[in-house]
Amino acid sequence: MKISVHEVTTEIKARAVLVSLVTAQIKKSEALVAYSLHELINLAETAGVEVLDTMMQNKDTADSKWFIGKGKVEELKQLLEELDANTAIFDQELSGAQVRNLEAALDVKIIDRTQLILDIFAQRARTREGIIQVELAQLSYLLPRLSGQGKNLSRLGGGIGTRGPGESKLETDRRHIRNRISELKAQLSEVTRHRQLHRGRRKKAGVFQVALVGYTNAGKSTLLKQLTDADVYIENQLFATLDPTSRALELPSGKEIVLTDTVGFIQNLPHSLVAAFRATLEEVCEADLILHVVNTSSEMRTEQMRVVDEVLHELGADGKEQLTLFNKIDLCPTAESELLTVAGDSIRMSAYLEEDLDKLVHKIQDILLGHKLVLTIPVERGDLSALVHRTCEVIRTEVLDEKIVYEVRINDDDYAKVSSKLRDYVSQT
Structure with missing residues (x-):
């Protein structure tokens, strides 16, 4: 019952046109609009989609039926036919009705930003816990979008012993998904219980917990690897690592702490993902110190920092002690790096410079001990x-x-x- 771009890419290579609607509400920041579309391109490429072209429309509000204007739908249809594209990916979240209307009008696969992110997470999940969390998020996304039409309206049952209208395929699907969601939530509850036991043991033993958080591709996994020699996958792409990794880090004093790398955040991170990954992200809530890793070289670092702060607030971890790491400082112009400021403690650093790593562990030690x-x-x-x-x-x-x-x-x-x-x-x- 999963919706996945990956299914398309394994059978027929997804060739897509990306579509973004710029409403009056988000038009205020042209830089943010351009960045969001650029990020969508990166997301699509990360999912294995061949991006053929992009299309933008300025409109005060989204169309309830088509999302974009009816005339823009016709324009998009022509572009899809000219480019021989089989997929249209939208930068915002679509309703089930909008997806059905667009698929009927364009005769291509319709995918929105949320679905694209879910697909990438499905490809990246490696541990049993990660796979459970992704499936839960996908089913939570799918459930309100189910709608019976055409063959899906055919009745099951009827006949001797089952008189009456029977049960629609739609209701069967919904019931199946709700049951599966309940099963997955039960499994995640067990995961949460085990995590709480481990955290309790660490607390009793006086072991400090430090969590790495940040926008996707900020360099968290690289930092974990450099500090602890962790065997983690590192690549210059969005959501290169999904499953959380915890490693012991010895401070200069000899005291050991537990350093945990968490899933990267992104703007418009689906709420279903935040909910599904709450068991994992609880590590952030229980941490004695949060290391907020910032990609200093990004032109949108201020916006990325805001997104991370919003997710931390949603998790109830915004009151935790934080140390902001302005990472990749070597890729940022000196004059610009000198203007970097943030409330609270911060360090300008590169995860590849030994002296910066040494400065970081001493700072962690000072804060914790x-x-x-x-x-x-x-x-x-x-x-x-x-x-x-x-x-x-x-x-x-x-x-x-x-x-x-x-x-x-x-x-x-x-x-x-x-x-x-x-x-x-x-x-x-």
């Missing part, structure tokens, strides 16, 4: 010694007479939780 303290604790207070080891990074231990001297590093949040028990034993800051 905080300032140094020297604690002098009586030997008989084993409960306090256990608390120190549980909440602090112990740098040095020395036994003097009946006391143990700990030199530790602790972040502000953890110190706030235990300060009432430890403050009387702080001998030096």
Whole structure:
């Protein structure tokens, strides 16, 4: 029951014309309009589609029947015939009725931006969890777009023992999809439960969790590979990696943290995808620190940063401590890079420069482990010694007479939780 461009590309090579509707609402930013269409081209090529041409229409609002104007439909039909195209891809999301009307009028496959992204995710998913999440998103997209017509209106049942109108093929499909969605959600709930158990164990062990987030193709996977030698797929394309990867990273102090690479974000990221990938993206919500990786060389970096902030807000993770990494700084003009500003901490860097990676891990350490303290604790207070080891990074231990001297590093949040028990034993800051 999946809708997929990939099905087209495996049988007949998809040859497409890309269509974008510029409404009064989005016309305010010409740069954004051009970038969105350019991004659609990249998405199509990533999905294995041969892009033949593009078409844009300026219209105050979308047509409820055709999405674009009726005259533009005729113009598009001529262009498709001239180019011998078999697919039309729209830059915005279409309703089920609009898709059916356009398919009937143009006699080609009609695909919208959401469907295209879903197809790429279907191609990229490798783990069982990723495959489940993609299928859930595809079925959630398909369900409200089902409509019976022609042969689909034929009745099933009837006859002896099944008198009455029977059940339409449409209702059978809907019931099947709803059942499958319920099954997938149950499987994802189990995945979520396992993730929560693992996160709980890490929390108990005092292991910090750091999540890499950012617009697709910002360099998150490259950064993970450079920092941890992770065996991850890296390619200069949209959504090169889909399944999240977690690796241990040793800080200069010797403390280990868990660094997780998450799925890249994109403007107009389908809500069904955000919902389906919530189990994975919960890693972001549970992280002690979020590394927001920005492609500094992109002319649309400000817009891309806004998109990431919106998705983080949707996930409820916008209040988390963030460190913005202005990545690919080597590809950005010096004068332009000097103007980069953001609220909160930030680093200008290249994932391929050793000194920048070293600067980054030291910054992560400073944020997570905080300032140094020297604690002098009586030997008989084993409960306090256990608390120190549980909440602090112990740098040095020395036994003097009946006391143990700990030199530790602790972040502000953890110190706030235990300060009432430890403050009387702080001998030096």
